[in-house]
Amino acid sequence: MDKIWEALYQAARLIFGFDPDLVEITLLSLQVTVTATLIASAIGLPLGAWLVVNRFRYRRIVIAIINALMGLPPVVVGLFVYIMLSRSGPFGVLGLLFTPTAMIIAQVIIITPIIVSISHQAIRELWADYHDLLISLNATRLQRVMTLIKDGRRALLTAALAGFGRAIGEVGAIMIVGGNIDHVTRVLTTAIALETGKGEFGLALALGFVLIGMAILVNLAVHGLSRTERGSRW
């Protein structure tokens, strides 16, 4: 227990002392994960809705694959992105390896399936509701998707937040493609891994508390801004 009290104390000291390293690491964590979440949402939310309104031959298979990809091991994604971005890889010329951009790419790959899958589930129920009306009104495919996204925005927000949650706590992939370089690609999770390895459990735990606190803050902020979980319905 001593360790935990000590860590809490250290966390408080780091946070309220605005430790410059901590601020930098935290901001980079946020920057990488928020960017990845935005990109993955831009891909995943419309794709989830699109999979609902379109009946095509291999739809079931596509959905099964996406659901399976939710469990994609981050380390494998990291390895894959590493190979793609390494000097000898196909995208080596871009020089992206060991940059925050590489970390964003890896996280996008990890969380897009989650966002697609959750939004697909949510939109499917809405579609069952709206189906007859949208067909009767002769809505185009695009209009159907846009209507479902608009009216299902609260459920979609949950999907995006689930993606954010997975990405912010992810360490395997960004460790490989980012390299945990101080002042360049070090984020909260990789720093925690490092400090734990060094035996600095207090600092590692403190960083962990910062991570959890930040995740909670982001969720609260998003719900606050979007006014979800307020009215009695929706």
Place this chain on the structure above:
Amino acid sequence: MVAPILPLNLTSIEVRRSGRTILGPLSHRLEGRGISILMGPNGSGKTTLLKTMHGIERPTRGQIDWQITAEEARLRQAFVFQTPTILRRSVLDNIAFPLLLRGVPRKSAQTTAAELGEKVGLGKVLQQSAMVLSGGEKQKLALARALILAPDVLFLDEPCANLDSRATRDIEAILCDARDRGTRIVMATHDHGQARRLADEIWFLHAGKLIESTPKTQFFDAPQSAMARAYLKGDLLP
């Protein structure tokens, strides 16, 4: 002058689902003005016939011919479902929705929707979420949403099922008003009183077949078929 959409010719249409014939073969013609009421027991094919005419149910066989192409015809009809589909939006945005789909600018769509909402008696709740409306209000909303495009033909599937007499009266008044402005109405109902009040002609269906189609007075006073006589008497049909 817009090309007339009616008459609608149904030529031996038949709807089969999982090996069972649920409608037809049926040939008929929808023309003239006024209100046609579809009557018949549950499962007689009223809903299927409405949906087939509207074009959201595909017939297994047969022809559906409007005076214009099917695509154009779709844009000039509306459908009110038995259970109104309520968009998770405000009442105003629900009513304005068809206009938005047609590319009408938001502001003017909302102005039109507000006027119509006022007219059907939803003036006080326009800004509320449509999800919290009562059953009668939801059906009025669905009706306003169907009427906002001023359709030439309006299909309704038991719009007053489960509504009290006050809501039913309001909805009938809206329907009569639409009829007077030239909308051809085809509506299914189980309510004999409602059929007597609104109908110009009755289509009587049983087991997927159109048993008779006669003017209202004739249907209620001297039905031609034994089936319709039994139905009106309140007998349980086979």
